[in-house]
Amino acid sequence: MIRSNNGFKDRSMGCVAMRVVVVMPARNEELLICDSIQSIPEIVDWIVVVDDGSKDDTKAKAEVVLESRGEVISTSGLGVGGAIRVGCQHTLARFGRDCVVVIMAGDGQMDPADLDAIIEPVINHLADHVKGNRWLHPDGPKGMPLVRKMGTWWLSRLTSLAAGIKIRDSQCGYTATSGDMLSIWDWENNWEGYGYPNWWLMQAGRKSFRVAEVPVRSIYGSEQSGISIPRFFLSVSFMLWKGVWARGVDWYILSSETKPFTKLKVSGLWFISWSSFLAAIYLPWALIIPIISFPYLALLDNKESKRRTRQRGSWQ
Incomplete structure (x- = not known):
């Protein structure tokens, strides 16, 4: 060759x-x-x-x-x-x-x-x-x-x-x-x-x-x-969990690319859902909130991810 x-x-x-x-x-x-x-x-x-x-x-x-x-x-x-x-x-x-x-x-x-x-x-x-x-x-x-x-x-x-x-x-x-x-x-x-x-x-x-x-x-x-394995599993899991929150802040609070109404829905539902876990200590019925909201959050997040990927693809 x-x-x-x-x-x-x-x-x-x-x-x-x-x-x-x-x-x-x-x-x-x-x-x-x-x-x-x-x-x-x-x-x-x-x-x-x-x-x-x-x-x-x-x-x-x-x-x-x-x-x-x-x-x-x-x-x-x-x-x-x-x-x-x-x-x-x-x-x-x-x-x-x-x-x-x-x-x-x-x-x-x-x-x-x-x-x-x-x-x-x-x-x-x-x-x-x-x-x-x-x-x-x-x-x-x-x-x-x-x-x-x-x-x-x-x-x-x-x-x-x-x-x-x-x-x-x-x-x-x-x-x-x-x-x-x-x-x-x-x-x-x-x-x-x-x-x-x-x-x-x-x-x-x-x-x-x-x-x-x-x-x-x-x-x-x-x-x-x-x-x-135990050390690896814990360190990588912690790194990824921090990444979940970091992406949420990037996409749904700081980003100018995300539509304002999408920001409002996702960030609002996210914090309400997690707050409901704390509220469930005193009000068990509050667990209904994340059960309903997390699937809807996943749907919204998937839609936003596809939109961003399409947009980047159009720049190539």
Whole structure:
């Protein structure tokens, strides 16, 4: 495959118009990094492996396997979200915004056969951020431990509330993002740890970027997770719960885009509904209020989310 001086393939013979770059965060993955890199299909123009403070031979092995297909950059234990941030910023600085950045882990949990499906909505300008959904795949979340299934179910619903868009598999980190979105992303405000997929979805939805989910295969092998599940679950849940309130304030109090009557209905019903929970301590019948109002709030919020997404789409 012929490459130009900037590291990209020669597109003169015709191929995918938008450049495809894989950012691969890795830490202590010497046993899996070679297979992960070698499995990446030729449609990918460039691979950026981010070695996040590995104490083994991850970096050396990645450099040998990459050859002319990419590069390794080093960070000092930022966390997977921080490593992805650095990889994306590096890609933008080197290649500009005319690209799609795919996140693939260095532990082989993401099927390269799904890469075409991941990038297609971005390439066709139908979405700004695309993520994998293991539940949509014919095999479902095969091999996923029960505790992770339960956690994913809960966090997906909380992420949906915080983002203002329906998300079914918030914890899948297999994503593709347009260079246009990354070029205006708030990198100063970033989640550096394992909860980065939730953070990205929450911020993307709050800013009305177009988000899509596509089926991907679930892969579980010999990789070792560094997650403390109770700590992760509590910290990400708290982050998302704060995001629910932050989006509410943004959209229905501060925003000039939302119609005044919609602001009045949503903000009024929201605070009345939550106040009724307190009132129910003395007046049990007050619980009827949130039972009636929350479904109506969800309907109004969904309508506003679709309006904002359509509006952003018209700006592309």
